[in-house]
Amino acid sequence: MKKLLLPLMALAGLMACQPKVTYTSSDPNIKEKVEEFIPFTLSTDLSVLSEKEKQMLPLLFEAAEIMDGLFWQQAWGNKTELLANTPDEYLKKFMLINYGPWERLNDNQSFVEGIGTKPLGAQFYPLDMTKEEFEAFDHPKKSDLYTILKRNAKGELEVVPYSEAYKAELSKVSDLLKKAATLAEDEGLKNYLTLRADALLSNEYQPSDMAWMDMKTNTIDFVVGPIETYEDAMYGSKAAFESYILIKDKEWSDKLTRFAALLPQLQESLPVEAEYKKEVPGTDSDLGAYDALYYAGDCNAGSKTIAINLPNDPQVHIEKGSRKLQLKNSMRAKFDNILVPISKVVIAPEQQQHVKFDAFFENTMFHEVAHGLGIKMTLDGTQSVREAMKETASSIEEAKADILGLYMVTKLAEMGELPNKDLMDNYVTFMAGIFRSVRFGAASAHGKANMMRFNYFQEQGAFSYDEASGYYTVDFDKMTEAMNHLSAEILVMQGDGNYEKAKQMLAEMGTIRPALQADLDRIAAAGIPRDIVFEQGAAVCGL
Secondary structure, three states, X not given: OOOOOOXXXXXXXXXXXXXXXXXXXXXXXXXXXXXXXXXXXXXXXXXXXXXXXXXXXXXXXXXXXXXHHHHHHHHOOOHHHHHHOOOOHHHHHHHXXXXXXXXXXXXOEEOEOOOOOOOOOOOOOXXXXXXXXHHHOOOOOOOOOOEEEEEOOOOOEEEEEHHHHOHHHHHHHHHHHHHHHHHOOOHHHHHHHHHHHHHHHHOOOHHHHHHHHHOOOOOEEEEEEEOOOOOOOOOOOXXXXXXXXXXXXXXXXXXXXXXXXXXXXXXXXXXXXXXXXXXXXXXXXXXXXXXXXXXXXXXXXXXOOOEEEEOOOHHHHHHHOOXXXXXXXXXXXXXXXXXXXXXXXXXXXXXXXXXXXXXXXXXXXXXXXXXXXXXXXXXXXOOEHHHHHHHHHHHHHHHHHHHHHHHHXXXXXXXXXXXXXXXXXXHHHHHHHHHHHHOOOOOOHHXXXXXXXXXXXXXXXXXXXXXXOOEEEEOHHHHHHHHHHHHHHHHHHHHHOOHHHHHHHHHHHOOOOHHHHHHHHHHHHXXXXXXXXXXXXXXXXXX
């Protein structure tokens, strides 16, 4: 008999056939942990929308809510049963923040009595499946983004496409998207919604990804479907459901459009040999600023996303680039309520003046741009970088995007594309941002990437630390040097498909060392929110 990955009490929550249980907290600080997430209302000026666009929004809200339910199925299982059997309101709120009984910003530690370790493969694979069994299973679609593995009547592994596994829900979303398409006055949005509706039923997402790239003049944007692979911590192969409803800020977006044409030049400037930057990024890449109205599923679990770089399909990247969407209202909420207070605890007073929203916006934006730089296929051409790097892929990619984002700001300032730029604003804001993101914990690819970069910077002397005051001071020259070295190291590692080096780097540097933990404890003691939680929905928007 194969060893189960969860204790029996945990399986009770995952399998509807188990006896009814009452869920109680195993953590005495649940109330305090809930209150670490500061509420923020998602809204914007809807007067910029036409009447048909306003009629479209309720359809999109309904579709997004279904995506939210599908992510619950992937992350935990039966949401209704879990919440119905949880009498404590604060415990219930924390479950909703985390989409289950595991604390996402604390290495997925269980906070519910009797619930064991979170399965690495979430609900994408049978709970009793071993890695050896998976490796021995011969099926061409077993690692496909849009399939789950389950056991058939004989107890053998079988592959089930999302379009079959979640047929009822996806059929409903498909219908809603087709109805929304009839209201779309923008031809690009109409085409995307129509093709995305088809993709949900066919498992063929590339045509709709291409159509999404072609949208240029739409005011409403709707991200929907199985997209990121963070939830699959076993193989990083399975895409999780999510959705965003976004309204374009055309004034801010217009400021960003000129950067897209510079991507090939920025690619050429990367501090590596030519073979590691031989791919030419598409120049159709779209940089835009948006206000978010709704987050659903994966993007709403634990820490909240403040920028999007999609699609993830490497073929789309090569042919068309990607779109980088900055979620301005969410970003401002995190800057004002989290980043500025953190900087007052850990950044030297004489450098706190450099913590600015424009720098935070730029660092975040160019992080997303940087996902499109480097190469998507290993130098030997046998596999994608994501495939070669296996479960380390997400953390290494986030580390690349973080450091290359800062590199790109520096390069653009040198090129005169960011006039009157004081790069110390970006460097100090970047440093403060590490403390914000590292609080997301080791279970988050973003958190692990920040730990790695903090430890690397520390070893390279990119900042100094005064033990008496607890303040950090950025050394501009040494941070520039460390930024260049780390950028090159990660780009070469990805190009070589050097999985073993990635594992070693994350093991050595992707951890919170005692001194950093002491700083995080000081931040927590100051009562600074860990993240935001949204008040959102059609009613909140007055629909």
